[in-house]
Amino acid sequence: MASSASFARASGEASNQISLKSVRETLIRQEDSIIFSLIERARHPYNAPAYDKSYLKSSGNSLAEIFVKEAEHLHAKAGRYQNPEEVPFFTDDLPSPLIPSYDYPQVLHPTAASVNINKTIWDMYFNELLPLFTVEGDDGNYASTLASDLAISRRIHYGKFVAEVKFRDAPVDYSSAIHDKDKDTLMRMLTFERVEEMVKRRVEQKAMVFGQEVTMEDEKDGIVDYKVNPSVVSRLYGDWIIPLTKLVEVDYLLRRLE
């Protein structure tokens, strides 16, 4: 019994419809993906050479930059960025898909395509977050390392869908702040502290569940050593994912009436 993260399938909605319930389900499901990817990434140490621009003498780019850019080219050929939920880090010169275009539901305002804070996410992830949950060292597994490094961007840019559903719920209230380009009011309208606290508690709980050693009764040794520190996951959401998602929401709303 598999469930789908694509809200259109999950909810059976008409192609331009969107509900708070389906958006919420998608956000909750993406928490699992993010925590799985943090746990996978934490198998390896920090692996500094992968992020060091001076390591590959000839190019001036880090292996991370080269790897992500080429991976995005490949994913573009498989049609990844036809899906409005997907936002590339390197937007220039992406190749066309090899496949016929898939009929994704078009629920966002067309200006959504220009909302992209991946530069901010890149800096946050590699400079601030990664050192918090990896050990120092270099195990040489840069390809595996880099393949685990990309789940957070999708989650943050899903803020476009969050903003769209909130806008549709109260278009008059939002339109007034949008016309005034009043970011503070928009941010206040988008902020629900009780929900944010619940999300932070839930992801901490998930990090405990998914990051535990699961052993059979006869193997238990009584030590609980989580694969990623649950408080780091809570902080990831509180300090970065939630604020950056709201930044995407505000960016999206400011262009919503163009």
Next chain:
Amino acid sequence: MASSASFARASGEASNQISLKSVRETLIRQEDSIIFSLIERARHPYNAPAYDKSYLKSSGNSLAEIFVKEAEHLHAKAGRYQNPEEVPFFTDDLPSPLIPSYDYPQVLHPTAASVNINKTIWDMYFNELLPLFTVEGDDGNYASTLASDLAISRRIHYGKFVAEVKFRDAPVDYSSAIHDKDKDTLMRMLTFERVEEMVKRRVEQKAMVFGQEVTMEDEKDGIVDYKVNPSVVSRLYGDWIIPLTKLVEVDYLLRRLE
């Protein structure tokens, strides 16, 4: 507190040493990775067009073949196949790494490089396993789909390390069967039914833990709906991963004295 799957780091062993304990830890850790990847894959339906050779009219290859081959080229550039734990599906024409070579511990016999059952794994995964844990349908997310499809090969080929540690533990016993090319005796020597049963129970348990909906107290609705059927995971190990790992072990041992 991150732990590493690289047994050399995890155990602090000298570069050509290997212990049953470190091999076992790596195998257990890879169970988590496999179950995470199944749960991620199960977010999407079967997505038949990705595996259909006739879908891309011009090429004669499926999108899956093109995608995996190009992804392996990229990973080769990042040095992935320098690690003796990593085995590509498409071995021809892999590019050289862009990076200096990393000093991986050399614990395997040199003939290990020729042990590769990825053709068998490919057919098993796409034809037999995937329909068991995905729903029918097509959500267009072929790139995400294909990126989740590759964790099992690494686990099965880790049988080379399992075989090496078993061989070192009883070289005289194994050498006799190897000289006689006696596959049945080797298979019998490699089989520990009690351990296999424990692995199957443990991965079923892990699928329950990692595949549950983790909710806060005030959200609970009492329904448990696992993201991947735990009995499918147990069957994946019992019917495929364990037997194919032993096939790799036998293949490796047959070349161990060359």
